[in-house]
């Protein structure tokens with residue numbers, strides 16, 4: 001699964017350090033253990049469904065082949081929101097008997113009881129049932145467009161049980177024969193291709209029977225019904241299709257090209273041919289996550305699949321490309337080999353996160369994906385430097401706990417740990433380890449230990465010790481290096497906290513591969529153990545402790561070492577390493593070990609950097625200083641003036657000769673107009689915005705969307721109306737998504753009010769409403785009004801949530817920076833609790849505390865520095 005993160009920037013005017021969607025485990029011990037017994041093992045499901053899209057219901061029947069270990073008279077499986085009509089068991093060496101059913105809704109289980117004891121051995125369970133096509137974006141649900149309804153599925157993590165009674169745990173793998181009886185004009189897509197299509201039963205219907213789907217976990221089953229249309233292709237003998245509602249089929253060729261490249265790439269990388277004969281990609285009009293890796297039938301939120309690269313900005317194209325190849329990586333890593341239980345979902349998601357970057361870097365070398373990854377790593381390290389973070393390994397028993405495992409730690413920290421291991425072992429050794437792991441567990445289940453033991457065996461290096469340490473210990477280490485003397489650099493490690501008020505536990509240490517750069521070599525690596533006092537380093541003028549910026553740790557140096565590094569960073573360090581160095585210095589400022597002025601001097605030293613990622617990683621924090629540290633208008637104006645003085649000359653010198661130069665120019669345009677409040681560029685932005693909205697093809701899309709973001713700040717109702725119209729009339733989901741988001745970035749209070757009212761109206765899909773409020777809460781100019789609206793319209797706002805979306809609003813409330821706001825947030829959610837967001841609320845409150853502390857410690861430094869600038 002790919003969680004939907006924000007893909008878009010607002011010209012660096014906000015959000016660089018904002019609280020993003022960050023869910024943490026709710027360690028509620030009240031929940032009852034919900035695991036099924038291992039006495040009944042399913043091997044095959046025969047499933048028939050007849051959905052009624054108008055009535056929003058379905059009829060289903062199933063036959064599950066099971067093996068019973070010990071004689072029993074009761075069988076418990078998972079079911080919720082289903083009504084059972086008949087239950088029967090057919091013992092293969094004996095007769096059939098009917099059963100009765102009782103439900104335990106809290107455990108989401110049904111127990112089938114039989115009068116006669118069922119002997120050990122093989123049997124078939126036969127159940128007729130009915131269910132509802134819900135509006136909750138999970139299970140078997142209804143998705144709607146202006147024209148019609150679609151019936152679609154989303155089962156991860158524990159929602160197959162809403163569509164059919166099943167043994168809904170990842171280790172109960174089985175094969176599937178699925179058939180669907182649907183309206184004559186409709187088609188359906190499932191994990192396997194259609195094997196037969198026959199009219200009836202009944203007038204106006206036809207029945208599609210799909211080929212047998214391979215052995216897989218229940219959460220990977222999928223079927224969608226409607227008038228989807230597809231563009232077809234083929235790669236390495238696999239039939240590929242990209243499918244959409246008919247109005248969007250013109251936007252499907254982009255994804256087909258991505259899929260062709262990635263299929264061939266993965267066939268080679270994994271050394272195992274893609275296991276099915278076909279792979280479909282389907283854009284779904286209502287979809288809670290970003291995308292879902294159902295085996296052979298991947299489903300997507302529309303903007304993550306369907307776009308026109310000629311009219312989409314680069315960041316949208318990159319996001320969609322990453323989403324597509326993320327889900328394709330899961331076909332092997334997750335679908336073919338699946339985690340034994342949800343506590344190891346981090347390995348699934350961490351692997352797919354790491355792999356998506358690797359695959360896209362190979363597909364588009366000019367996209368500078370390693371720099372993008374290095375920037376992401378800075379965010380992850382900062383999130384993990386807060387006390388409410390969790391260890392990668394955590395228990396998850398209930399559906400609510402399982403869903404909350406899909407967080408920054410699972411995806412981004414998991415991915416970062418794997419990147420560090422790959423860099424340490426070397427690409428080919430790591431690839432062989434991945435192959436060995438997959439080959440040993442094909443069509444089965446495995447644990448994280450199985451993965452790192454395979455890597456240890458292939459590499460003959462202590463991967464098991466390193467990974468065990470990173471998985472078990474919460475937080476991120478900081479390595480503090482002393483001066484290089486006689487071939488040794490002393491190093492002390494401890495857990496890093498952003499908050500200077502927290503003293504780390506001295507016993508918390510890691511086993512880490514430290515890959516460093518000294519002299520001209522790309523890198524040397526050594527394993528740092530909890531008791532290592534130093535690293536052996538060749539004598540060199542410059543020592544940089546995080547070669548390639550790929551290590552999952554922060555670094556701090558002795559003053560002379562640091563000064564030497566900064567002096568030579570443009571010539572000796574790669575862009576990824578400069579991102580790492582700047583990120584470490586920012587972390588030192590956050591922890592009150594360096595002054596904010598030192599950081600601003602470092603940013604000035606980077607002002608001519610040729611990489612837009614190096615620049616954005618450094619300069620986005622200037623916006624944080626402006627929004628969070630500066631408390632007066634004078635300070636903010638002085639910082640805006642500094643931004644203009646520092647970057648306007650660079651902007652004036654830049655041309656558009658190369659794509660790289662082009663990216664830097666567009667980034668600086670946003671920074672100068674927004675953070676720098678450059679009046680001329682703001683006027684220019686409005687002109688570009690009007691032109692872009694009138695005819696998107698007439699303007700470079702990245703520039704066009706950046707310009708709209710700037711223009712919206714001072715935007716009038718004409719611009720607001722134009723965006724609303726674009727959202728309502730465009731058939732391009734990427735453009736719709738962009739236009740909708742921009743509505744909450746206006747600063748005019750009347751227009752903001754309209755934007756919030758619109759967000760809770762039926763015109764905005766439930767998948768998007770909570771995200772609108774999250775975004776508004778991240779923007780300093782919209783924040784107060786958004787919060788007032790949420791409080792005074794709570795009933796309406798909450799009615800737009802689906803189960804998982806409430807956390808977006810709770811997380812957004814963590815962007816305030818005052819004691820009063822903190823109390824207000826705390827009291828409001830105490831009086832209006834949102835289910836399953838206790839930890840998200842804790843994290844939000846901690847984020848506010850962090851901001852207050854940051855301002856208190858650094859505002860005097862900022863004043864001093866501004867005075868020294870002559871401001």
Ligand SMILES: [Zn+2]
Pocket residue numbers: 001002326330348349352
């Ligand atoms: Zn995923």
